[in-house]
Amino acid sequence: MRLKITDGIHSMPESPEVLDGLYEAVLNGRAEDAVRLTNEGLELGHEPLVLLYDAMIPGLEEVGRLFEEGQFFLPEMLVAGRAMQAAMDVLRPLLVAAGGATVGTFVMGTVAGDIHDVGKNMCNVMLEGAGFEVIDLGINVPGPDFVEAIRDVRPDVLGMSAFLTTTMGEIEHNMVLIEEAGLRGAxxxxxxxxxxxxxxxxxxGADGYAPDASSAARMAKRLLD
Ligand code: B12
Incomplete structure (x- = not known):
């Protein structure tokens, strides 16, 4: 039984088949099915966040678990990531449309040596939905590019994403670069x-950490206050 984390935003009618199907589609990397089931779920009245948190993300988490156990390999992770992105493309306009006027600028990037971008992209969508103008530097971003972006764009918030224990250190390194460039207070x-x-x-010495895209958007807004 998969854990539901969207208590309070449940949509009607309940259609566990769609959620289960979407979970399986992401888990098995079937992008076309993931897109079809996402559309079906929306037509049935499911909230976008329910599809995301109760089906798509658990699917990808299971991929990670199976990879760790040696039952899945890199190709399975790759197609699962693609299926997730394809389904996210369906949800993106709905989640972004929820936002109002621009509240600030957010520069986001995945640190050097790291090419994971599904989580970062989800954050971008939720940040846009919360009213941020998001400038995405992409994946595998060298430290000096983050520094340059702060200097050029003067964002309200800078976000750094890392998915490997081996690339976490890049964040620390980048914090030092930003400090040395005299931009930490900016x-x-x-x-x-x-x-x-x-x-x-x-x-x-970061100003904030958030475990998921929704709380990332909430925290970013809070940091502006
Ligand atoms: C899909 C995937 C891949 C895909 C990535 C595709 C893509 N476009 O992103 C591919 C196949 C490319 C890949 C490659 C590798 N991967 Co990989 N991958 C995964 C997997 C299964 C899912 C990651 C993901 O997208 N999760 C979905 C998102 C939604 O996760 P999330 O954490 O909930 O995201 C939220 C928060 O993190 C937060 N957030 C994210 N970014 C930010 C930024 C800010 C500023 C804030 C505030 C919040 C925030 O918000 C997000 C949205 O809610 C994970 C397993 C896992 N459980 O994470 C392994 C995993 C991350 N990968 C792993 C590994 C080992 C690798 C490889 C080294 C494998 C290899 N041998 O080559 C390579 C490394 C490539 C590289 N240099 O980066 C390991 C890492 C282990 C470790 N401790 O370092 C994991 C954990 C798998 C495992 N269990 O072993 N991978």
């Missing part, structure tokens, strides 16, 4: 990604 810094914790955020 921007709020948020960090996130699977191995990142609140404790790590405190350790490297």
């Amino acid at each position: 921007v709020k810094i948020m960090i996130g990604g699977a191995p990142i914790t609140d404790q790590f955020a405190k350790q490297v």
Whole structure:
């Protein structure tokens, strides 16, 4: 039985077949099915966030677990990531449309050596939905590019994403680069990604950490107050 984390935003009517199908589609990397089931779920009245948190994300988490157990390999992870992105493309306009006037600018990127971008892209969607103008530097972003972006764009918030224990250190390195460039006071810094914790955020002197895209958007807004 999969855990539901969207208590309070349940949609009607309940259609566990669609959620189960979408979970399976992401888990098995079937992008076309994932897109079809996402559309079906929306037509049945499911909230976009329910499809995301109760089906798509658990599917990808299971992929990670099976990879760890040695039952899945890189190709399975790759197609699962693609299926997730394809389904996210369906949800993106709905989640972004929820936002109002621009509240600030957010520069986001995945750190050097790391090409995971599903979680980062989800954050971007929720940030846009919360009213941020998001400038996405992409994946495998070298430290100096983050520094340059702060200097050029003058964002309200900078976000760094890392998904590997081996690339977490890049965040720490980038914090030093930003400090050395005299720009630390010019921007709020948020960090996130699977191995990142609140404790790590405190350790490297970031202004905030968020474990998921919804809380990332809430925290970014809070940091502007
Ligand atoms: C899909 C995937 C891939 C895909 C990535 C596709 C893509 N376009 O992103 C591919 C196949 C490319 C890949 C490659 C690798 N991967 Co990989 N991958 C995954 C997998 C299964 C899912 C990651 C994901 O997208 N999760 C979905 C999102 C939604 O996760 P999330 O953490 O909930 O995201 C939220 C938060 O983190 C937060 N957040 C994210 N970013 C940010 C930023 C900010 C600022 C904030 C505030 C919040 C925030 O918000 C997100 C949205 O809610 C994970 C397993 C897992 N459980 O994470 C392994 C995993 C991350 N990968 C792993 C590994 C080992 C690798 C490889 C090294 C494998 C290899 N041998 O080559 C390579 C590394 C490539 C590289 N240099 O980066 C390991 C990492 C282990 C570790 N401790 O370091 C994991 C954990 C799998 C495992 N269990 O072993 N991978």
